[in-house]
Amino acid sequence: MVFMNKTLGRHLREAVKSLGRNAWMSIASISAVTVTLLLVGTFLVIMMNLNNIASNIEEDVEITVLIDRTADQNAQNQLESKLKNLEKVENVQFSSKDQELEKLIKSFGEKGESFKLFEQDNPLNDVFIVKTKVPEDTPVVAEEIKKMRYVENVQYAEETVKKLFEVVNVSRNIGIVLIIGLVFTAMFLISNTIKITIFARRREIEIMKLVGATNWFIRWPFFLEGLFLGALGAVIPITVLVVSYNSLVNIAVPYIQGSFVELLPFSPFVFQISAILLLIGVLIGIWGSLMSVRKFLKV
């Protein structure tokens, strides 16, 4: 693949000329890329945000170990060192029942005032909050702790996390199948557009071969044409992405502030997705053009 700088201008002109000459086919291919990338973009935005939320929750996964009320200080210390000695545990924090009540009151906001009645006679337990090194280990560790002495019960958000990951996985699989189908459609359309260009220029190509133009010299304009079709197809999706994600962030953030749901920040997320979309568009274009160049341009 020899890139001849002195002839690049010529190849670019030829490629642009072809785009104009097959205007309708060009528009069709660009539209196919546009639709594909719009879906890819939407999909990526949703998936990456869901993933982010899931891992936020996952990271928050902590095991609350309710300490038996009969445990004295000595028993409690023993339990704490036992917990800390578990291989998969990262850290153990003590939280007294008064602290727990305070947290509970806070989490209910204004309505929480009514819990203040319990300050006199707190029904809650003292707890250890245990964090595992790896989120996936949470269930195993929880089971282990359950069997220890002076442990009344353990609580963790097992089901929530499991379900969320299931949703992420299923929608990811559906999305991938859909996108692969669309990518192939777009590639097929681009390769057809370029086939038309090759056909329209078969005389020129014949003469180029005859007078000894190198194969890459002949291929370059078609290669660039495909690349342009793909890149132009990425323009609208990227614009839509930038504009709509920006307003989404502006509208949604006040509502979801403070909850475990959070959107990925506009920058650098949107720029990363834009780069991915442009890259996919360009790759679709190049691949499409290589398909017809190989098939119809026997050089």
Add this chain to the structure above:
Amino acid sequence: MIEMKDVYKTYSNGVLAINGISIKINQGEFVYIVGPSGAGKSTFIKLMYREEKPTKGSIVINGIQLENLKEKEVPYLRRNIGVVFQDFKLLPKLTVYENVAFALEVIGENPKNIKKKVLNVLDLVQLKHKARSFPDELSGGEQQRVSIARSIVNNPPVIIADEPTGNLDPETSWEIMRLLEEINNRGTTVLMATHNKVIVNTIRKRVITIEDGKIVRDEARGEYGLYE
């Protein structure tokens, strides 16, 4: 110099087009290739500019060994050979000047040299005054002169012409022959496949007669055979 040794060519459909040809053509020769239709003239010519590969045998053109030439080296072989066709093969949307310049542009010739070379060669074929015309504004003879100009603009040592006068009236054909002779006189090897008996018998040159894929006659100052 062109040299073929025991060359065979069988097409994929089983047709045996060249059935053992050995030949030597020196630099600066003018050679007619004659024979009835379907005798293998076209295949013979296509083997030289590597449009077709020999099934067996060796071909050397200007020191380039053709039978094991890599695909990507073919363009460089073609730069040594100018090819002229019966149907001219000009690009209708380009002017005379552009058609000739095209051959230089696509092999990456320095733009500075292109203008000089194109005008020189248009001068040789006496079409400088038509440089801005389009092919369909020219007569058949003029169009063939443009295509000859295109084939020699890169100064190849060999020119191969496949029935260059096939589409032209007798008057114009002489014009083209004078031009080919002039090019030959400047040292270029000229190979010309033809059916034109009058030309072959008037402008006497070496004549190679091909029949059924074999060379049946090779005379230094030959005549057109018995074919009508």
